[in-house]
Amino acid sequence: MTTMDTPTTHNRPTSPTTGSSGATTAAAAPSAATDPSPTVATSTGDSGASPSASGVTPPSGALSGERSSSAPTRPESSQPTAPTLPESPLTIFDVSRAGRRGVRPPPAGVPEVDPHTALGRAARKEPAALPEIGELDAMRHYTRLSSLNFSIANAFYPLGSCTMKYNPLINEAAAALPGLGALHPMQTDDQCQGMLELFWRVEQWLSAVSGLPFVSLHPAAGAHGELTALMVMRKFLDEHGGRKKSVILIPDSAHGTNPASCTIAGFTTREVKSNERGRVDMDDLAAKLGDGQDIAGLMITNPSTLGIFERNIRRICELVHGAGGLVYMDGANMNAILGRARPGDFGVDVMHFNLHKTFSQPHGGGGPGAGPIAVTEALAPYLPVPKVERRELKAKDGQVVGHKYVTVSKAPKSIGRMRGFMGNAGVMVRSYTYMRANGPEGLRAISDAAVLNANYLRAGLEKTYRVFFPEPCLHEVVFTAKGMPNGIRALDVAKRLIDYKIHPPTVYFPLIVPEAMMVEPTETESRETLDRFIEVMQAIWREAESDPDMLRKAPHTRAIGRPDEVRAVKEPRVTV
Numbered sequence: 001m002t003t004m005d006t007p008t009t010h011n012r013p014t015s016p017t018t019g020s021s022g023a024t025t026a027a028a029a030p031s032a033a034t035d036p037s038p039t040v041a042t043s044t045g046d047s048g049a050s051p052s053a054s055g056v057t058p059p060s061g062a063l064s065g066e067r068s069s070s071a072p073t074r075p076e077s078s079q080p081t082a083p084t085l086p087e088s089p090l091t092i093f094d095v096s097r098a099g100r101r102g103v104r105p106p107p108a109g110v111p112e113v114d115p116h117t118a119l120g121r122a123a124r125k126e127p128a129a130l131p132e133i134g135e136l137d138a139m140r141h142y143t144r145l146s147s148l149n150f151s152i153a154n155a156f157y158p159l160g161s162c163t164m165k166y167n168p169l170i171n172e173a174a175a176a177l178p179g180l181g182a183l184h185p186m187q188t189d190d191q192c193q194g195m196l197e198l199f200w201r202v203e204q205w206l207s208a209v210s211g212l213p214f215v216s217l218h219p220a221a222g223a224h225g226e227l228t229a230l231m232v233m234r235k236f237l238d239e240h241g242g243r244k245k246s247v248i249l250i251p252d253s254a255h256g257t258n259p260a261s262c263t264i265a266g267f268t269t270r271e272v273k274s275n276e277r278g279r280v281d282m283d284d285l286a287a288k289l290g291d292g293q294d295i296a297g298l299m300i301t302n303p304s305t306l307g308i309f310e311r312n313i314r315r316i317c318e319l320v321h322g323a324g325g326l327v328y329m330d331g332a333n334m335n336a337i338l339g340r341a342r343p344g345d346f347g348v349d350v351m352h353f354n355l356h357k358t359f360s361q362p363h364g365g366g367g368p369g370a371g372p373i374a375v376t377e378a379l380a381p382y383l384p385v386p387k388v389e390r391r392e393l394k395a396k397d398g399q400v401v402g403h404k405y406v407t408v409s410k411a412p413k414s415i416g417r418m419r420g421f422m423g424n425a426g427v428m429v430r431s432y433t434y435m436r437a438n439g440p441e442g443l444r445a446i447s448d449a450a451v452l453n454a455n456y457l458r459a460g461l462e463k464t465y466r467v468f469f470p471e472p473c474l475h476e477v478v479f480t481a482k483g484m485p486n487g488i489r490a491l492d493v494a495k496r497l498i499d500y501k502i503h504p505p506t507v508y509f510p511l512i513v514p515e516a517m518m519v520e521p522t523e524t525e526s527r528e529t530l531d532r533f534i535e536v537m538q539a540i541w542r543e544a545e546s547d548p549d550m551l552r553k554a555p556h557t558r559a560i561g562r563p564d565e566v567r568a569v570k571e572p573r574v575t576v
């Protein structure tokens with residue numbers, strides 16, 4: 001990576017100890033970790049939400065106008081005397097008043113058209129039921145709603161596997177540069193040399209960190225990268241005597257998108273068991289490979305969603321290759337090994353990145369992401385088109401005088417287009433800014449700090465909560481709530497964390513861990529934030545002992561308590 005662009009040192013991670021270069025041990029653990037059994041919290045009477053014995057108290061949380069399903073959580077004595085506020089409206093329709101409006105546009109300046117004449121039966125019979133509201137009220141309504149949301153900008157967000165890391169603001173400034181942000185994908189190559197070069201450079205960086213020579217920026221998300229890669233694998237196998245190969249092996253710790261992508265790509269899946277250390281059970285792998293006839297490949301997440309590095313990865317790759325299959329690596333967790341290990345070196349044929357995780361593109365809310373794939377030379381001819389190529393410009397005497405970036409739309413073996421154009425351009429700009437701002441050394445420091453922070457939490461909490469695989473972890477650590485006092489479950493802990501203004505970790509995933517709580521602090525959190533998380537989790541344990549019913553009803557401080565999340569997705573109420 002030393003031949004890459006000159007590094008600068010912005011956005012460096014914050015880690016609990018300075019100058020450390022790898023996973024910490026209990027030596028880095030806060031002193032609170034030495035308390036093996038959290039003390040029982042003193043009850044505060046009728047509020048139901050006890051402040052802990054350690055003094056960790058959930059904030060009252062009632063943002064202006066928030067609906068609260070129970071009393072505020074501060075002890076009675078410290079309650080400020082606040083006037084009772086009217087309930088705030090939940091939807092914009094609740095604020096609507098007939099006849100109100102925000103903007104009055106000027107007359108159109110063109111003759112009026114009768115919609116019934118112009119649209120026939122498609123014309124509306126009645127006006128659309130739109131909210132009617134003044135501009136200022138609309139602004140206040142949405143600003144208030146946005147403040148009810150959790151975000152990385154206002155709270156610790158240790159959502160395991162999702163890597164909710166800080167998205168540096170400089171990325172946004174770069175993405176908004178008119179020469180980048182105002183481009184249209186239909187412009188000619190000559191008009192967007194800068195953007196094409198940026199795409200090419202992102203490919204170079206991804207190739208450098210993966211150890212795989214060719215990259216496609218097409219896929220719009222991790223799962224889309226999986227599908228793209230599986231289609232590339234299918235085409236390669238078909239052309240290399242593997243038409244009958246149809247089975248992809250998948251470890252039981254895999255992300256749900258892996259088997260789903262296989263099914264969509266026309267493969268069938270066969271599960272490989274994990275051993276007691278959370279790694280691939282090599283005997284089971286051998287059994288599932290069988291004679292290898294039907295094996296198209298293996299899809300493995302490394303580091304896994306258990307935050308564990310697969311130490312047998314080389315041997316696993318050899319076995320799959322020996323059966324004539326290809327190895328796909330789900331690289332969603334590359335943020336743990338950047339600059340430390342390269343998948344191409346341990347035998348992987350193809351992998352995807354989640355730019356919206358590892359390379360700091362905003363994530364969540366279904367916003368645009370990118371799941372580029374990197375492949376070996378053998379798979380490169382099958383990558384999607386259009387793609388960018390860098391061509392030398394030569395003088396008459398043959399001397400190279402510069403470079404030009406061109407869009408190549410034809411490649412005889414390509415699987416074709418995976419989307420309209422070459423990739424989500426704004427995502428590439430943000431990720432490239434992050435790569436350049438940190439540089440090769442900075443990227444390695446990011447991984448080191450992500451691993452250090454996760455181990456800091458592990459060491460700080462392992463005497464209270466059981467770590468499912470008790471060994472140093474990588475970027476995330478999985479606790480289990482199984483065996484908590486009074487039958488308290490992972491969901492109760494997650495909901496109670498909200499009262500403490502901490503976003504819950506991922507719960508009930510990975511599936512092989514009962515009552516899983518998967519915590520990923522990421523690299524940018526300060527020691528104080530990590531310490532507070534440890535204290536809060538310990539306080540919740542004490543609450544589980546002293547007041548389990550209060551935990552079962554948490555959260556107590558938010559606009560809504562425990563919605564039926566499945567029903568909200570399956571039967572959304574989108575009308576009034």
Ligand SMILES: Cc1ncc(COP(=O)(O)O)c(C=O)c1O
Pocket residue numbers: 161162221222223224255257301305330332333354369371
């Ligand atoms: C291990 C793993 N694989 C795949 C994905 C899918 O990525 P995306 O949500 O971008 O489709 C994720 C997402 O969190 C993941 O954690």
